[in-house]
Amino acid sequence: MVCITFMSTTAMAREAPIFLVAHPDVATRGLNTDTARAIFAMRQRTWPSGQAARVFVLNNNDSVHARFAKEHLAVYPHQLQLAWDRMVFSGTGQAPNLVRDQEEMRERVATTPGAIGYLEREYLDDSVQVISME
Template sequence: MGSQLIAHKEVAEQELTVAQLKRIYSMRQTRWGDNTPIVLFVLPSQHQDHKTFAHQTLKILPYKLERIWNKSTFSGLGVAPIVVNSPEEMLKAVAKTPGALGYMQEISRNEQVNVIKITK
């Protein structure tokens, strides 16, 4: 099973396409449909779950993602994703941060977060 998206409970989106995800993770889409700012959480680039998410879900190499974030941050056009150290931290951070979006390898139905379906 691939990565699953998790969002803050108040995020209304129930599904996102791979194209939307690429826009969000490459900092070209920074707001949800209701205009709430998207707060991205990621695992460290060397973490296996991050590599899996980048490769299998986004179809992009982790170092290329980091390059996009650095360029966006240094140019002042965007804010880099917030790095958390573990899937447990990811779950807690997304649950308590309005507008948050993150990913996990496996999550069962969870009352703390909104699990978003990834569509083609």
């Protein structure tokens, strides 16, 4: 008897790490999970230095967005969406800026003062700075 097991392509493929990125003028070099979660949930509207934070995200259905939310913020994408919807519908806040792909994410973060977003390694370049997660 021969037993054959198959691994899913997801399990076989090593997923690229996702990095928190910011506009080059952001003075903050590291964020803890709670602060990053508060910024991406749009509850905290400034960087720890006091500079206004401009949040950029990919669509909820994007696998990079889902991985970032789960791995770096310890929340599910639908939880972020619920928080954004609650603020928008109650008039107490706004949703983050939505971008179509990682190339647009890099471009918008690089050109928007105070911007924060996330990118896989292959999309990183000198136009954005990586923010460490503490």
